[in-house]
Amino acid sequence: MLFRRRGGDPGFPKGDRGRGSLDDYKFDLLPAGSGTTIRLAGSDPHQDLLRDIADAVVIETAIARRTADEERTDAPIPVRLFIDGRIVGPVGRVPRGLEGVVAEALSRLDQAGRKPRIPVEVVRTRQGLRVDLRMGETR
Structure with a gap:
């Protein structure tokens, strides 16, 4: 579609709406590629906490x-x-x-005998620190 909205939660300010699209997933909600991510919405109030953990090696x-x-x-x-x-x-x-994509990823990890935890990356943007769920790594 020409004017498709690429995700985001309109209940938050423009720079904190999150990001992701169902177009990045196959029919069974399996990520289409290994680089597929979802950026969380509502991270502005948690900037101090994100600053403290930004340098952690493994975050899930x-x-x-x-x-x-x-x-x-x-x-x-x-x-x-x-x-x-x-x-x-x-x-x-x-x-x-x-929400369904995340719930399905957790179920898929659990059924495969893996910990039901999605890898995370804390990224710096012009609007502050944001959290990206690395969904492609749950394939």
């Missing part, structure tokens, strides 16, 4: 499964991070419309 998500009630009401998915054996956060949330 610590996302709780949605309850049936949260699933039914389409509640946002807050993202916490697992760093050096401890959980910190939240540091943002999955942008609207991409």
Whole structure:
């Protein structure tokens, strides 16, 4: 489509809406490429925490499964991070419309016998620090 919106949560300021698209995934919500990422929305209030953890070597998500009630009401998915054996956060949330992609990735990792944690990268942008979920590494 010519005027397709590339994700983002309109409930946040323009520089903090997150980013991602369902176009980056195959029919079964498997990432189409190894470089596929989702940028979290709502990271502005967590800049101090992100500054403290930005230089960590291994950062992964610590996302709780949605309850049936949260699933039914389409509640946002807050993202916490697992760093050096401890959980910190939240540091943002999955942008609207991409919750199913993240839930499917966690299920896929769990079924494969791997830890249900998505690799993360903290990136510096002009708007501040942002969190990218490296979805392509969950294939």
